[in-house]
Amino acid sequence: MAARKQARLRPVDAATRRLMELAARGVPARRIAREVEVIVDEWLAAPDAEPSDAKGWLSELREEIATGVADAEEQLSYVDAGEAAAAKQAGLTLAALQASHEAVERASAQL
16 A cells, blocks of 8 residues: 655644644743744745735634634633632633734734
């Protein structure tokens, strides 16, 4: 059986995956915001980079993160305050997603 080529993710899908993995690990909000900057820099440094492509990807990323923030807020509302570890993890995830959303907004304004 021939080895299948692994499908290449669209840039926005790869970025979303990176950010969600960091958020799920509970990285500090400032770290995930920095990751957004790294992602945008990578997009712009690509050999065939077009600023209009980066703007489009940022717009898509903004929408996906906004959905993630809404989902995280909803999940946080379901966490029992007596479950300290779960509440802390949900709060960290929400803070990371909010920070990534703010970083995407800043990056969009700069392009």
